[in-house]
Amino acid sequence: MQNREYITISEINKIIKFTIDSNEILRCVYLKGEISNLKYHTRGHLYFSLKDETSKINAVMFNYNNSGLNFEPKDGDAVLVKGKISVYEASGSYQIYVDSMELDGVGNLYQLFEELKKKLSKEGLFDEIHKQRINRLPERIGVITASTGAAIRDIISTINKRYPLVEIYIFPSLVQGADAAPNIVKMIELANTFPLDTIILGRGGGSIEDLWAFNEEIVARAIYNSKIPIISGVGHEIDFTISDFVADLRAPTPTGAAICATRDKEEIISYLNTCKNRINNALSNKLENSYEILKKYKSNYILNNPIRLYDMQEQKLDILYDKLNNSIKLNIDNLNKKIDTYKIKLDLLNPVSVLNKGYSIVYKDNKIIKDINNLEENDNISVMVKNGKINALVKGVENNGK
Numbered sequence: 001m002q003n004r005e006y007i008t009i010s011e012i013n014k015i016i017k018f019t020i021d022s023n024e025i026l027r028c029v030y031l032k033g034e035i036s037n038l039k040y041h042t043r044g045h046l047y048f049s050l051k052d053e054t055s056k057i058n059a060v061m062f063n064y065n066n067s068g069l070n071f072e073p074k075d076g077d078a079v080l081v082k083g084k085i086s087v088y089e090a091s092g093s094y095q096i097y098v099d100s101m102e103l104d105g106v107g108n109l110y111q112l113f114e115e116l117k118k119k120l121s122k123e124g125l126f127d128e129i130h131k132q133r134i135n136r137l138p139e140r141i142g143v144i145t146a147s148t149g150a151a152i153r154d155i156i157s158t159i160n161k162r163y164p165l166v167e168i169y170i171f172p173s174l175v176q177g178a179d180a181a182p183n184i185v186k187m188i189e190l191a192n193t194f195p196l197d198t199i200i201l202g203r204g205g206g207s208i209e210d211l212w213a214f215n216e217e218i219v220a221r222a223i224y225n226s227k228i229p230i231i232s233g234v235g236h237e238i239d240f241t242i243s244d245f246v247a248d249l250r251a252p253t254p255t256g257a258a259i260c261a262t263r264d265k266e267e268i269i270s271y272l273n274t275c276k277n278r279i280n281n282a283l284s285n286k287l288e289n290s291y292e293i294l295k296k297y298k299s300n301y302i303l304n305n306p307i308r309l310y311d312m313q314e315q316k317l318d319i320l321y322d323k324l325n326n327s328i329k330l331n332i333d334n335l336n337k338k339i340d341t342y343k344i345k346l347d348l349l350n351p352v353s354v355l356n357k358g359y360s361i362v363y364k365d366n367k368i369i370k371d372i373n374n375l376e377e378n379d380n381i382s383v384m385v386k387n388g389k390i391n392a393l394v395k396g397v398e399n400n401g402k
Contacts, residue, residue: 035077036050037075078103125246154254173187201234202251
């Protein structure tokens with residue numbers, strides 16, 4: 001025991017770290033796994049574990065590397081990472097120092113889908129206020145889809161079966177692959193130059209990768225900017241795309257889109273028959289009511305003897321005539337009485353009437369003398385009598401009141 005050379009834990013950890021760091025393979029490794037035990041450090045570093053069905057490894061991603069992530073990591077995410085394997089000497093544990101990380105395959109597409117959905121929703125592209133009404137009795141329908149395949153056949157056959165009066169305009173487009181999204185946008189813009197009532201945008205089912213063209217932002221904005229209402233019928237009933245959310249109406253399938261765009265001819269015929277019956281019933285009731293009214297008028301005594309109506313009016317006219325004459329006579333009598341009353345009052349007020357009774361009126365300077373005190377000796381006065389005027393000189397004034 002005494003001849004053995006003991007080393008410290010720190011030294012052995014350094015040896016292990018040096019050994020691992022010197023390994024060419026471990027300096028750059030690519031791992032895939034599922035994130036667990038994720039912790040965000042206040043300084044921006046990420047600490048987590050990567051695991052598969054049977055094993056796990058600790059991982060750290062410093063803030064200067066994770067600042068460029070295009071998604072927000074969370075537990076359960078399937079990821080692809082690039083980094084180096086090394087040892088954290090303080091704990092003696094090995095771990096991967098992650099330089100870059102991205103979502104694994106489908107998981108990445110779902111993340112991009114959710115991010116774009118959140119962005120466009122925040123901008124209001126999904127709001128109901130922007131949705132246009134679908135004309136269920138269209139004259140012309142445009143269909144944007146692949147020129148071959150089940151989708152175009154199902155749409156055309158469904159429309160022709162349900163509503164054969166409509167004209168169908170086909171705008172063939174790529175619906176899968178890198179060039180599909182720009183091609184769909186081009187067809188939407190082209191369709192908007194035609195006098196269409198509705199546009200159906202559709203394709204059959206498939207994986208999220210197959211349907212990805214309908215999750216592209218340029219397609220979403222082309223649908224939003226369309227002046228013609230668009231029905232999105234992409235994939236199967238369980239599939240949802242960004243096109244479904246921004247379109248004026250979402251249908252579960254391409255066939256469903258054709259159904260949403262039209263009314264069933266049998267439904268229309270049934271509706272017209274119902275309207276016809278209602279009109280016939282209304283007319284029948286109207287005629288019956290009119291006939292009853294006519295019978296009532298025919299049995300009316302006055303209408304059958306119109307001269308009686310004239311007789312009654314003649315009698316009424318006589319009564320009104322008498323009332324008018326009586327009213328005129330009464331008004332004239334009342335007027336004459338008023339005139340006589342006014343005449344009597346005027347006679348009483350007429351100074352000439354006073355003179356006729358032997359009285360006289362004395363004037364001085366053209367003013368009536370009412371008081372003896374208004375006269376003095378030698379005043380010139382005029383005395384008005386019944387038939388003339390007397391000019392006189394006052395010889396004396398005698399006030400009987402004194």
